[in-house]
Amino acid sequence: MDERIPRDFETLRATILDRRESLPKRIAQIAAYALDNPDDIAFGTAASIAASAGVQPSTLIRFAQQLGFDGFTSLQQVFRERLRERNSSYDERLQALRAKAEGGAGHRAIFDGFVAAASTSLNDISRTLDDAHLEEAISLLAKAQTIYVLAKRRSYPVATYIAYALGKLKIRNQLIESAAGLNAEMIAFATPADAVIAISFSPYAPATIEEARTISEQGVPIVAITDSSFSPLAQFARVWFEVAEADFAGFRSLSATMALAMALTVGVGEKRRDTARRRKA
Amino acid sequence: MDERIPRDFETLRATILDRRESLPKRIAQIAAYALDNPDDIAFGTAASIAASAGVQPSTLIRFAQQLGFDGFTSLQQVFRERLRERNSSYDERLQALRAKAEGGAGHRAIFDGFVAAASTSLNDISRTLDDAHLEEAISLLAKAQTIYVLAKRRSYPVATYIAYALGKLKIRNQLIESAAGLNAEMIAFATPADAVIAISFSPYAPATIEEARTISEQGVPIVAITDSSFSPLAQFARVWFEVAEADFAGFRSLSATMALAMALTVGVGEKRRDTARRRKA
DNA sequence: TATGGATTGGAATTATTATTTCATATTCCC
């Protein structure tokens, strides 16, 4: 009776799962239904939910009370809150999580922060990405003999994933790494029949900018992924994408960039297959 | 009176925006409120919404009727449906997008697919991540003299990002790359005072598994990120995380893994700072 | 198999909420 009542959905879920064994049959039935159809609980009336779950309304109320709520209505609040949360602007959630992490709320808060930053970035990019640019970039890259991938530091992980994916799709590509110090030579091989994917975010790695400049002066078309129209990359690029990644604890998400990178890669793969097929026919 | 009533939120929104000019003052007021706070409309009662919007409940009903609904309740349905839709399991959306992309629906569909895969993965991991494991992994890594980062192929981008972040946080680390072919030697340096972050997903890169085995036999504790309890990595690991990444067009998302990786990295950074501070005091 | 306690179903009750109504105010047009 004086147990702690779950205030948020995850706690509630855990509580239910925890007690599942010890619940009476009908109560267990409604418990299972609740976890399977949380939306119905959020919106339905006691009677309608009870009917869908095949129990009496009173059972539903007993279920709520057993969990410590004082009735169905307060149980329902938790299910509604869940929908609100999920839907609430990720920005607000990020704010809150940042404050929480600052306040030393433990490592879970840090993790949640990174998840929220990633989600925000994904939301953002799917709102802002321009379809025409995507098409243009893919056509351009699909025509290239070799695709050069250019990125350093923070953007480097994206470059390695692009290179990996291009490799799997059997698309000739060259990752421009700095390790061996042979970048200049590597770049010298690129011709206007090739193409470059360049990725750089503020603060722009000077080497990336320099290499992009050189390569664009050789007449090689560049597709750039960067973070603003003022980016030095943008001026060298034939097509460029503005990607705003949310940051957390000083590190930016890469999710949006990754999603775009993969779309470009797979897009090129598809385009080539289409072209090949059409040529045969 | 016999106008078409909007059945979905977007249509409703358009209708409202369209008529905005011609609506009476109070009705316009509630209309603006509705578009600004759709969640409140979905969940509130006529009275509570009216109060928040600064109008009478009757006005709210008139607003609904003016739009062709027969009362507030049916207007509210549209706002609720919207939340349901938005929330409809990402899995279903993914299914749909996959089908769409298969059907050759253009490159935007591919992009959307990657975004959806990333979102699904993030959702998933924030549900399943175990806080205790996170704490344990961070403590373990925080004590290490050097953190070795071990990953190949698909997981390699994550490793490079971890290495980058550790570097920025001034935490000694060593990325085990295969390029130079000196992995065995590198690994030989690791001692039980160090620690490893190993990342591998099915199909597990044999080199990663081999290296993990060797290093664990040297008594170096391993934190693993992998995709199932059957993973060969799990058996060598002191702590391991199961991360299920959704895939699209044959490539898996890395978002969840990235978020976890960053949480580990920044968590270690914080833990070290705390420890240092405590020592001073 | 009898007995006590827990569980369940269903109707009665109570509370809450949407809707209607009507008096009053405002606006717009002649």
Added chain:
DNA sequence: GGGAATATGAAATAATAATTCCAATCCATA
């Protein structure tokens, strides 16, 4: 500026929904 049409506010009413209660049933245990 006057009058009709429209809009608004407030309270009354109707509808709907949550909760309670009690009898019936089930289940474990002796």
